[in-house]
Amino acid sequence: MKTKLMLLVLLLQASVTLSAQTKSAAVDYKDGDQLLSGISVKPAKAMANKPGILILPAWMGIDDHAKDTAERLATLGYITFIADIYGKNNRPTNYAEAGELSGTFKKNIKAYQIRIKLALEQLVKQGANPDDIVVIGYCFGGTGAIEAARTNMKVKGVVSFHGGLGRDIDRDIEIIKPKVLVLHGAYDPYESKQEIDYFQVEMQKAEADWQMIYYANAVHAFTDKNAGNDNSKGAAYNELADKRSWKAMLAFLKEVL
Structure with missing residues (x-):
């Protein structure tokens, strides 16, 4: 009983410390008549150049994974904003709806690009330096990040x-x-060899400064702790790949920002 009480106290202390380091708030904005509502997470003390990170969530929209990412980056001094791609009253409640909604934006890529640009504007309005911004995305959001490039x-x-x-x-x-x-x-x-080959040729033709890192034993959604651990399902969490990819991203942020 004493051990459980001590653990609870430590968890509460950690929560208080985290909230003291960051400030989170919902931010409403619009795309035409569609109301959007993203989440701004600011550090208690931003870096001197006030770099900003726009986070594009996976196909279920704003989720705990995106929120956790925003908090972790904000504690490091980055001003973060989680984009709302679907709309405040237009969010999926299951995978079938998520597949339909994300598929709609993939087919109408210009509409997706507009939603990303609107979110970037909100990130700047939250205080991020417009000249020091990086876009990161998970799954469907990763597609959006590449579209930003x-x-x-x-x-x-x-x-x-x-x-x-x-x-x-x-x-x-x-x-x-x-x-x-x-x-x-x-x-x-979910990514065929042909599609990967086409992407790499595209990067070369675009004269991009690009990197592609592969993680062993990792399938789709390897950073999502809610994806389970069964690789045979095609999407599963991989702790080692999650940690390695996070470090790779931090090194990239340090380089470009």
Whole structure:
């Protein structure tokens, strides 16, 4: 009983310390008539140049994983903002709805790009330096991060965690200015070898400064602790890949920001 009480006290102390280091708030904004509501997480003390990180969530929309990422980055001094891609009253409640919604934006990629740009504007309004911004994304959000690079949004770099790499082959390949970091599960069944090859050729033709890191024994969603541990399902958490990819991202942020 005494041990459990001590553990509870330690957890409460950690929670208080974290909340003292960051300040979180919902931020409403609009895309036409569609109300959007993202989350701003600011550090108690930002870095001198006030770098900003835009977080694009996975296909379920704003989730605990995105919130945890924002908090962790904010404690390091980054001003963070979690984008709302779907809309305040238009969020999926199950995987089927998430697949339909994310699929709609993948087919209408310009609409996805607009939602990313609107979120970037909100990040700047929260105090981030418009000249020192990186976009990171998970799964569906990783696709969005790469789109931010493909369209040369005003960002220093992008990071895709187990994101979709595909693009319409009829799209023109333009010179890519933001630096690109792709963190990929070596056994991700949702990205074919052909799609990966096309992506790498695209990066070369775009003269991008790009990196792609593969993680052994990792499938899709390897950073999501709620994805289970069964690789045979195609999506599963991998603790080692999660830790390694986080370190890779931090090194990338230090380099570009």
